[in-house]
Amino acid sequence: MTTIKDIAKLAGVSVATVSRVINDDPGVKEKSRDKVLQTIRETNYVPNTVGRNLRKSKSDMILVMLPTLSNPFYAKILKGIEERASELGYGVLVSVTHHEVKTEKKYLKMLEMKQVDGVITLFSTLSTEELNNLATKYPFVQGCEYTEGAQLPYVMIDNKKAAYEATKYFISHGHQRIGMISGSFYESSERGREQGYRDAILDAGLIFDKKYIVKSNYKPESGMEMCRALLSFSEPPTAILTVSDTLAIGAIKYLKSIGVAAGKEVEIIGFDNASITRVYDPTISTVSQPRYDLGRVSVDLVVEKINDIKVVNKGIILPHELILRESTHEDDE
Incomplete structure (x- = not known):
């Protein structure tokens, strides 16, 4: 069974560095972080602090990514997300990407670390290829702003x-x-x-x-x-x-x-x-x-994927x- 010491040795870093990466310490250099995460992926290692009970564990948390907090448009969507998530037994973490690719990727590492079970993004800066790669492995839903050609669930208006x-x-x-x-x-x-x-x-x-x-x-x-x-x-x-x-x-x-x-x-x-x-x-x-409904439906879509990552992707158009x-x-x- 792979241990944290094994990860440190394979990645060429200290045990302390591995621990800091696992705990999402922002002070870790990007190069060291990438080495550790790559090693974790290659060895299928699941840290006890976030994995719990092997790879089948769940955090019961959904990550919601907003491009900005300055737009009041998102308030009712968030309300719909939070209320529907609570009904289904999930908590919600809200992050703000500020329209930056680097920040978005940083938050998405929470999926790899099993700190969240799925993601709802209300705007993504990732390319279609990046989104498709992500959505094949993790529950990932787009709300309001769908990326053309992305193979993932989405909800929006026409x-x-x-x-x-x-x-x-x-x-x-x-x-x-x-x-x-x-x-x-x-x-x-x-x-x-x-x-x-x-x-x-x-x-x-x-x-x-x-x-x-x-x-x-x-x-x-x-x-x-x-x-x-x-x-x-x-x-x-x-x-x-x-x-x-x-x-x-x-x-x-x-x-x-x-x-x-x-x-x-x-x-x-x-x-x-x-x-x-x-x-x-x-x-x-x-x-x-229908902003409130956009939020609720996005939760239904991501939970469906959490329960079965292979379920057919749905694109839902709500009325305006x-x-x-x-x-x-x-x-x-």
Whole structure:
């Protein structure tokens, strides 16, 4: 039976270093950590401190990885995750990757060390190949942001359909020049929403001009700047779709600064139905995502994989809703 001394000898490090790696001490040099983890994998060694009772042990914990804590969008998803996990007998660990590959990989080592039984990620920086390799060995689920081509379970809304419906609403109210404030980070959802916007315009027999799609960084200030850019065109848009509510807030704030009435002179639709959209002035029309349900379903998917890693991967699409408020014509509420 392999011991911690055997691991130390094979990896060419001290027993103390092996112990520190097992306990996820951040002070261990990356090169030494990688040697120890590789040796552990090759020898199938399971540390007593985290493995418990050989390899069949469970931690009864689920790791949830967020890209940031600054986005209120994730709050209801986390609530759904925590409540459903508790119902099924699991605890939840929440980590923040700050959009960094190195940080994401650091947390994923908890799977190897059996400190968690599965992972739910709400945004991953890993490549499709890396995700596929990971998902063949460990329970791994993507929520909201699915990586195209990844062979793993996921739950999300139909971003293309949602943006199509929002754009179609504008067109049905006579708008022929429609702008879009998109992003440059959440590739999967952004691509789907841009495609839905474009398809709605083309299906209506209007001219699609890619210059009306501008990119942002999701901060309200960026929404202001992108709205300013759109309205500087010789033929500015009379309606704007944004890929997040924070961008919609920024766009409306810019309109106010130049004396243009949002909802009357320029219509605005955001995305996500954040709580502030109901109390902002004007209240903001938005595409609502079932965030609480996204969280609950993601737990069901990862627990299914925990129970049987070979179970067929499921891709679940939840319904969205277009909610009309004052940032579109008030008489449509």
